Every structure is written in C-alpha cells, then in structure tokens.
Amino acid sequence: MEAIEKIKEIALQAVPGLRIEIINSTPPAAQPAFLVDREHIVAVARMLKTDPRWQMDFCSCVTAVDYLKEGYIEVVYHLYSVALKHGPVVLKVRAPRDLAQCEVPSLTPVWRGCEFQEREAYDLFGVRFTGHPDLRRILMWDEFRDHPLRKDYVPPADYEWEPTPHGEVLARAKAQGGVIPPSAAAEVKK
Amino acid sequence: MSAPVVIETQTLEVSIGPQHPSTHGVFRMDVVLDGEVVVKLKPVMGYLHRNHEQLAEKMPWIASMPYTDRLDYFCSMSNNWAYALAVEKLAGIQVPERAEYIRVIMAELTRLQNHAAAVGFLLSDCGAWFTPVLYAFRERERILDFFEAVSGSRMMCNYCRFGGVRVDLTEQTLAMARGIVERFPRFLDEFEKLMTENEVLMARTQRVGILPKALAIDASISGPMARASGVEYDIRKVDGYGVYPRFEFQVPVGETGDVYDRYMIRILEMRQAVKILQQALRDIPAGPFQNPAVKLRNFKIPAGDGYGRIESPKGELGFYLVADAAGKNPYRYHVRPPSFINLTILEDMCLGHKVADVVVILGSVDIVLGEVDR
Amino acid sequence: METVYKWLKNLATGAPDWALLGVAMLVAIGFLLAVFPGVFAFITWAERKGLGRIQNRMGPNRVGPVGLFQPIADGLKILTKEDIVPRRADGFVHFLAPVVAVVPALLALVVVPVGAGLVAVNLNIGILFAFAVSTASVLALFMAGWASRNKFSLLGAMRAVAQVVSYEVPTVLSAVVVLMVVGSLSTLDIVESQRGWFGWHVFKPWGAIGFFLFTCGALAEAGRTPFDIPEAESEIVAGYHTEYSGFKFALFQMGEYLASLAMMSIGVTMFLGGYLGPGSGPGVLGTLISMGWFFAKLLAMIAVVIWIRGTWPRLRVDQLLAFAWRFLLPLSLINIVAAGLWHFIPSKPVGWGVSAALLAASCWVLTRLNGRAYIEKRSYRLTS
C-alpha cells in the first residue's frame, strides 16, 4: 500500500497537472488501481516504465470495461516488471461512452505489447486510441459496424440464419417471411 | 566498368491462409514478397471469433468453465486453472492442498503434451513429414487417456471448480500418471535423437526469426518464446501461485531467441515438467479435493475486479474479471490470451526471411486459433 | 527391343523385316508402359505403408490384403474426380503440362537396361539421352506453375526451375566419372563394365562419392525430401500442382514418380551394377534373375528414399542452392580428378589410396567450410 502511495506521490511530482487517484477494490481481491486522466496517461506510463524504482517494462494485459450506468468506458492496463519481478500496477483511464468522444491516448508507443490489445479494445468497445500506429479492427471483419462488447449492443436475433442452398434452411427462411430476417435487415439499412 | 544493370522487379502479394496447411488453423498472413523474401507481413485473424467474452458475461460464473476449455483446446486444464484462479482471487476462496497438487499435476501434464505437439508441428512445418508429430501424439495419447480417465473427456476437460477440482484422483489414476511420467523421458530422448542434432533442422532454424530480448519484453511476449530470447521470467517462479514454490525446478533460458532456441526451450521445459511431476506425484497429500464451502449453484462474488494469471504452456494466460453488485454473472470477463499477444511481433521476426521461414517462425510461436480469435 | 527382334527373327523366319521390327517395338513399348507404371502404383502403396510404419501407424490396410489394392482404389477415385481448371488460367498450357511431365520420364526409361540385354533401345549415347530427356520435365513444372495463375504455383515453379538447373550440374558431373572410366555412353556397356567380385562402381572411392552426388542430384531433380521444396506442402501448399485435380493431378504424380524411377534406374545402372548379380546371365532363367536383381536394387533405393522422407526436414531454397553450388559442385569436380588418378596410376592399391585420400580430405574441408556458415552447437542456461 505504501508503494502505491509512493508511486502516486512521485507521479504527481514528475508529471505537472496530473490528476491521479487510487481506486481501492473491495477485499478479497483488494487490488488497488490508479485512475489517471486521459491527458497524462502517456506521461505516467513513461514514468513507470523508465523509473529505476519501478521499471514496469511488461504491459501484460490491456482491456476495456463498459460501465453503462456510470456512462464511461474504462481502459485497464496491467503492468508488471520483468526486470524487478514485481507487479502488478493497474492503470485505469476513463473515456465517455459516446462514440464520438470515446478517445484515449494509445500506449503502444510506450509498450509495443499494447498494439494488438488496443486494437482489440477498439474493435470490441469502440475506444479510439489516438497515436496508435495501426488502429484497425482485428477480430471482427472490417465491414462490421457495431462494437459487440458494449453493454448496449443488441445481437442479431437469429445467429443461425445462413443463406445456404440447404432445403430446410431455405424453407425456414421463407417461413420467416422473406429472404432476409428482420435482424439482418436492420443491419442492411445501416 | 559499366553501370550495374538494375532489373526492375515487382513485389508479389500472397495471402497465406486462412486455408493453408501450416497456419495452424484459420489464420491469415498478408505477405508481400520480393522474390522469396518477405518485405511486409500483416497477420489477419478473427476467423474463429465467437465473442467468447460476451458469452461469458451473460452466464453464471461456473458456466464459463467449459467454455475456457475451448480457448486453447490443447491445454484445457491450464485454462480451467487460470479461470478458477482468477475467480478464487476475486472471491477469496481457499483451495485445499490436495486440489492444488492435482492442479499442478494436470497443468504439467498439459505442458508436456502441448510442448510435444508444438515441437512436432514445428518440425512438420520444417518439412519433416509428420513423423515427429506422430511420435509426439503417441505420447500425447497416453496423457489424453489419463485426462479422460480422470475428468471424463480427452480435450474438453472442464475439470477445475472454484475451490478445488471436480473429480478426485484415485490410486488407479495416480498409477496411470506415474506410468506416463516414467516413460516420458524415454520419449524425449528418442525425440531429441531424431531431430535435435539434425543438421538440416539446425540449418533451417538457427538464426531464423530472431527476437531480441528488449523487444520481447517490450512487446509483452511471454512463455517459452520470451524465455528463448533470454527473458528470465516464469510466472510459476515469480508469482508462485498454487503450490509451485514447493517444487524444485529450473527455468531454461535461451540466448539468441531464434526458432532453434524456441524449439530447445520447449524440450528443456518438458524435462523440467517431468521433474515437477515426479515431485508432485510423490508428495501429493491426502485430504479433500474441493472446498466444501463453495457452492456450485447460485455462486456469487462480491463486487470488485481482479486479474489472475498463470504460466500456461503458451505463455501468460490471464483472466481479468469484474464483478458488479449483483455478482451472479461476470460484469466483465476478459482473457489475456498468450498466443494472441505473442503474434504482435510476427512481422518483426519475419521481415527479410524467406517464405519457407515464415511458416517455421509461425510454428515456433505456437499459436492456437481458438485462443487467438476467442 | 533388339533381343525381342532377334528372338522373333529366329521364330518366324519368313516374316518381313518391318513387321518383326514393328512387333518388337510394340513389345518394348508395351513392356515399358506396363512395368513402370505398375512399379509406380506399387511404390505409392509402399511409400504410404512405409511412412505409416515409420510414424507408428498402420498405413493403408483396408483395400485388399495389407492394403495392396489401395493404388487401384486411389486410381479409381482420382479418375472419377472433377477436373477443375481455374477460370483465368491458361487452359491449353494448363492441360499440356501434365502430359509433358510424364513423357520425358518415360523416354528416359527407354535406355535403361532392366535385365541382361533387355534394353528398349540400346543407344550408343544412352546416358546422355537419359539426362537430356529427363531434364525436360522441369518444363512441365514451369508450365504448370505459370499456367495455373496461382501465386503458390508460381513460387513452386520458380523454385523447381532454380533447383533443377542447379542440380543438373553436379548430377551430370557425377556421371562423367563413370563415363570416363568405362569409356562408353551406352548403358549396356556401363553395366557390363561392372562385372566381377565387388565390381560395382559404388565400391570404388570415386564411385562411392559419385553415387552420393548422383543420389543427391536425383533426389533434388525428382523433388524428394530433403529437397522437395517445389511442392513443399507446409510452405507453398502443393507448389506447381496446387491447381490440378483429378486425372491431371494423377498424371503429375505419375510423372514425378516415373522421373524419380528413371533417375534411380540410371543410378542403379551406373553405380550399382544394373542387372548384374549372382545368377544373372543369358538364357531365360538368367534373364529373369537379372531382371529380379535390377528391380531389387531399384526398390532398395526407393526404400531408402522413403526412409529419408520419413525422417528429415527439408532445406530452405537458398540453402538448397548453396548446397548444390558450394558443396556438390566442387566435390564432383574433385571427384573427376580422383577418378582420373585412380584410372591412370598403374598400381591399383596406390590409385585406390590416393583417390580415397583426396576425396576424404576434400569432403572434410568442404563440410568444414560449409557447415560453419549454418550450424552452431548451443548450450542453455537453467535458472531457478
């Protein structure tokens, strides 16, 4: 716990204008995390990586969480140190849920390991990572519109529908009244 | 002297995959070739994407356990353990000692069969026409028989439970495991004799696909790949989860970080895994194999978030879980798949090498698409 | 053919000469077309079975006793498959390529003596003819790769051309030593020169090296492991025949196997004493035994090839070419010198010793020079 407080102190000294706060998770997990503001996340990350006391050189896990009720998306970074074999330090950044403003500075320039994971977060949550070298969809196909891990994502009604020449499938599609089921029709209109 | 003649050549764009014999599943690499030399390579994945994480968020905690089997379908036992570990961390569940030993036994057997198959497929990518793969499968078959005898299924084990394991090991199954561990070194000797010193293999794999140590750390590479590059980092040692601190084992570390090192590190890790297994099978205590306080149905977790990770055969496998106030379902369920992140530097490793090397390098990464695409 | 012709002449004294010649021709052609594709079918079975056993599998065991009728089942299956031509492929060349693949292989087999006096055509330039013709099969590979309009095919074809062109040189040079010593290009003469106790050329220092060089070259030209990069299935799918199916694919397979059969037959002829062996000689029984010897040697070589295929990984294309130019070519040139020394030093033991020493030394030097570039022994740290 002292180490966490110390990191906060040093970060406040090192990065002027920083807003940082410690979020304490409830026990039993009890994993404290830093909530850093969007403008200074890169500077804090650099500091953590280069500071000889921490040397957080290994960015293990990057993901996002959609807090629908609270109205923000939180990007979570789990950092470890390979050199000093300690960790984790958890960094959290929040961005508004609104797609137009859902932007977070990318940490790929700091840790190369974020590259694919940030792409994944962009793909599934719609978080745009500014400064990411190659921000494309990674798991969903390029033409896909929505971001499926957002909590307000509505999956199409019939996953199984497939336009195969198989007779029974065709008959079923016909029974549904038309070639395109309503869920897919909504997709087409977009 | 006349000026050197410049022949204008065109680059050739080849899409290796998604249907290709050695992309280990439906993985695609958009490769730009200059002659046979790779000048650009972009991995394309997602063909097997099934939104595993969203599925898990709609289900009770335990119902995701069988789905974790399908992540890395070669090592379902490790995946089970990683998920159970994350949940136990989040919910503060104690695991009985015997269950911890059983988990170690299962995880190390998984490591044996995964590495054996991985080096087998790597050699098959080198062109050794399936012989090493089938030798590896011969041993893997025994391990899978053991898994079936214990958990009921060969690959989709669904074995760990929060606070323990599902089925106890009996004397019979323990004897089976001892038999496997006893004969495995003989298989390793045979395998090494078949391939390790093979000049063709050495020529094919040495100095190919070099991953420098600094880049390996920076790009979050984990597992045997990182260790082949000289990164001394093994979560079994660093985190000391489970009962690993009780066992005496060493972590093999390479220097060059090329394909041959990755091959050798896997072989050496198998030898170490055999060592761990011998100790675990010797010391396994009697006692309960499941924490009786943990219910299967209506299992709830207090709100909070937690990250649990283990050293799976492919690297660091982590689960990031968020529980909300209701606590019945995971609010957020994220997998940190090792083989997905290990693919980050595929392009860096492949540039300047031949097409033939690309498949070998990809084979040395040891990916499973069920895990990459989720 | 000549044997048949003479035999027919004795039998039917009154018949016109052209008819006898025609019949003899037909018999020879029929023999070639029946025996070698038969051997090909048998080899496909043997290869699958052998590989299976090497890999701890049973191999084919469903069709007929120990799966012996598997080639027939395979043939039926493959002949009834749909013939698929890519839409934008060059149809004519695409069609022609498998034919071109088979013909040179069969032509090369014409000069191979399969038994005492049993050679389809006893050309006085037999060996030269065989090499000249068998090289033409690379044309088929290139045609196939080019006409398929598939990038993998093209890569495979390019590899095939580079490989065959490179390996042709050491292969031919390794044959030169035999021709030098024997002094004839006729295959029958070459076989006859190997009579005697340990008379096969492979038992002489230059012959052993020559045989090694020739085998490497033959494996490479036939595209067999460890030189099977034109159709490396783990890298470029199936190389030049990616876009072939059905009968054309079968023809390609047959062409490939016949080509390797032809190369190996020549190898047997030049280095392993051809049809020679205890019991082979004139007369019906002797001829039959001599044929048995020839095919036994051929099958033994094929068994080794299958064995190698089941064991070794394949080389990369640049290493493959480097192996040809940096190792095989110098060695084959030195081999010619060694053969010359062996031939011209009057005292046989001295000649033996000198040429063997020369070859051993050069082998050692060459492996040192080449091995260092690729291979290093490593040790690994174990940390706690």
Place this chain on the structure above:
Amino acid sequence: MSAFGKGLLDGLRVTAVNFFGSYFDKGRKERLFTYQYPEERAPIPENSRTFPFLVADDPNDPVGTIRCTACKICEVECPPKCIYIVMDRDEKGKPRQRPKVFDIDLSVCMQCGICVEVCPFESIKMDNDYEKARYGRFNELVEHLPDLLKPNAYYHRIKPTEAAAVDAKLKAEAEKKAAKAAAAAAAKPPPKPAV
C-alpha cells in the same frame, strides 16, 4: 566437425527402429497406438462422458419411475442452453413432478456435464455412447424423452462405481425421509374430531 551428418544418421536410426519395432508390437504397448476403429474400440474409462441421459428406476415403467421432477435447474444452468423441459400436468393443471417434454439438442450440447453436477435428484447422468451420428442436422439431432430415458441397470452397466454410490445415497436419503416421516407421524397429535 567430424560429426557432420551424425544427426542425420541418428534420425535415420530412430525411424528405422520405429519401422521395424512397429511390426513387433503386438500388445500395443509402445507403438502403433491407433485403434482400427470399427473392429477395435478404445476402452472407455468409467468417468468418460458424452451426452446426458435420464435415469428411470424401473425398466418396465420408465416414464412412471423417472427420477426427474422437472425442476428445470439443469435447463437454467446448462451453459449452451440445450435442454428444454415442460412439466407434466394432470387434467386440472396440477403439476405432476415429472417432465412431459424433455428435449436435449445434441447439436448444441457441449458435453460439459454441468447438468449432472447441479441435478439434486440424481436423475440426469452422462452417457458414454459416442456413436450418435444421424442423417440430418435439425430434428434428427434432438433427443426427446423416450430416447433419453434409460433404466438404472444401464447406468450401473456403464458406470458401476458411480451408480452404486448414487444408489446408496438415494437409499440413505429415502430412509432418512421415511424415518422423518415416521417421526413426524408419531409426533403429530391425533386429528381433532370434526366439530
């Protein structure tokens, strides 16, 4: 570098040993691990699981003695939601404590066995019959109540240890229940005479 080629030859030796060894491997101890399937079958361990089935105590009256009470716990807990249950009701609409419809979609079931673990009545169990190929993708792959019902004897045959344990447990429970009922009956005051 005198050992150049040694690795190659070693490899050849290993494969040769395996080639000839496979011919002297009658007991299938070391090599030839494949089972020649239709003729030979791999031994199935007792724990092995494929698809679920329902246990009925009496083979002559399977529907009457089904252990399932249509409580729908397995339907809720099933991760891929492959179970569909409708409770049986008599003419008045009173529940009969047994399923009228019990369907398992084999194309959806992933053989995880969670239904077995959550079942409080020991009524659903995992089969180990793996030959379930059908000539169709839709209705053919749905198993209905009659297909699913198997007598307890079958359960004993495929999983003797487990079935014996289950029987003992059920018997103990029944005895406890009977004892409780007897105790309750003894403790219960005699019914008051109607006024």
